[in-house]
């Protein structure tokens with residue numbers, strides 16, 4: 001068990017990403033030719049953890065993989081990135097999670113996940129990880145594991161005054177109300193905001209309206225990401241929401257850009273706790289902006305040494 005003080009603990013998913021690049025996404029019932037296939041490390045939870053680690057955060061991952069080739073490889077990937085693996089479990093009861101991803105020539109994607117071993121992460125594993133959860137600065141969760149496990153992890157962190165970041169991805173329409181009150185930062189993209197609030201979210205004004213609704217449900221602060229339009233940050237019901245624009249880049253592959261943003265955000269919340277959330281979001285946008293300029297998910301995530309010094 002780790003004795004080291006941690007910056008970021010992620011309780012979440014690991015997936016093996018099976019990526020096909022094609023000119024466009026196929027229609028139902030259609031077969032099309034793609035031009036490239038590769039296998040990478042993915043899963044929203046692990047992606048966020050790896051991005052935080054590459055920026056210099058001390059990280060630990062709480063997750064479950066299969067007792068198989070992909071699970072063994074994933075554990076090695078965490079070690080290669082300096083992520084603590086004391087709470088990475090392996091099971092023979094399910095295979096390591098897998099994501100089938102198609103990326104079109106505009107860098108957009110469509111993803112199907114089979115969560116497998118991720119769904120077997122539960123209360124028992126969380127209790128084993130409690131000594132690390134209660135002494136980390138930030139805990140981040142998503143929705144690619146059993147939602148009750150995510151909620152329990154967020155509530156455990158909150159009880160121990162650990163800052164929580166919740167990313168409701170992939171979104172579900174009937175999200176347990178406890179997630180809102182357990183979130184210090186509730187961070188979602190436009191389609192997740194739309195599904196959760198029922199409001200259409202296409203621009204900054206819409207994101208402000210949806211963010212206000214999420215605050216009303218009990219989140220302490222909200223960030224709605226808007227891709228090339230940047231993001232909208234809301235810190236409380238009284239103050240105005242802030243639009244944080246981003247620099248235009250040519251996207252090669254946007255897969256995992258949201259995870260890069262959240263991993264970077266977790267790094268700043270842990271390492272720069274007095275920095276305004278708006279400034280953290282501006283910097284996280286820049287990190288995620290780098291990630292969309294190369295193919296793959298974790299393969300495209302920048303290391304601290306490759307980023308401008310003024311981000312640190």
Ligand code: RIB
Pocket residue numbers: 015016017041042043044047098099111113144255256257258259297
């Ligand atoms: O957010 C991107 C991730 O979603 C991919 O890495 C894939 O594994 C899916 O979980």
